Amino acid sequence: MKAHTPATIRPPFARYSHAVEVPAGHRLILLSGQLGIAPDDHIPEGAGAQADLCFANIDAILASAGADRDAIVRVNAYVTDRAHLADYMAARDRYLGQVTPPPASTLMIVSGFAREIFKVEIEVLAALPG
Numbered sequence: 001m002k003a004h005t006p007a008t009i010r011p012p013f014a015r016y017s018h019a020v021e022v023p024a025g026h027r028l029i030l031l032s033g034q035l036g037i038a039p040d041d042h043i044p045e046g047a048g049a050q051a052d053l054c055f056a057n058i059d060a061i062l063a064s065a066g067a068d069r070d071a072i073v074r075v076n077a078y079v080t081d082r083a084h085l086a087d088y089m090a091a092r093d094r095y096l097g098q099v100t101p102p103p104a105s106t107l108m109i110v111s112g113f114a115r116e117i118f119k120v121e122i123e124v125l126a127a128l129p130g
Contacts, residue, residue: 032123034123058072075123
C-alpha cells in the first residue's frame with residue numbers, strides 16, 4: 001500500500017493517511033459497521049470499551065477472510081458525542097498503531113444508532129493481494 005499526503009496540504013490531525021493507494025491485483029473486503037456488542041449480547045457502557053470490541057469484531061471478520069489489520073486501507077468511525085472522541089481515538093491508535101501506512105480515516109459525530117446504548121460504530125475497507 002502507498003500513502004499519499006501531499007506537502008501542499010495540511011498533514012493529518014492524527015495517525016492516519018490522507019489517502020491510501022491499493023495496488024492492482026488486490027481484492028477488496030468491505031466490512032459493515034461494527035458495534036460494540038459481544039457474542040453473548042453484552043454491551044460495555046464506555047465508548048472506549050465499545051471501540052475495543054468493535055475492533056475485536058473487525059479482527060474476527062478479517063481473519064475469516066484470511067486477512068489481518070495490516071490489510072485495512074480505510075476506517076470510517078461514528079461516535080454519538082464529542083465527549084467520546086478521546087476514548088475512540090485511543091482505542092483506534094492502540095489497534096492501528098503498528099499498521100503502516102496508517103489507513104485513510106474519517107470520524108463523524110452522529111445523533112445515534114439503532115439502540116441508544118451504542119456510542120461507537122466502526123467500518124473498514126481492507127485490501128488483500130489477489
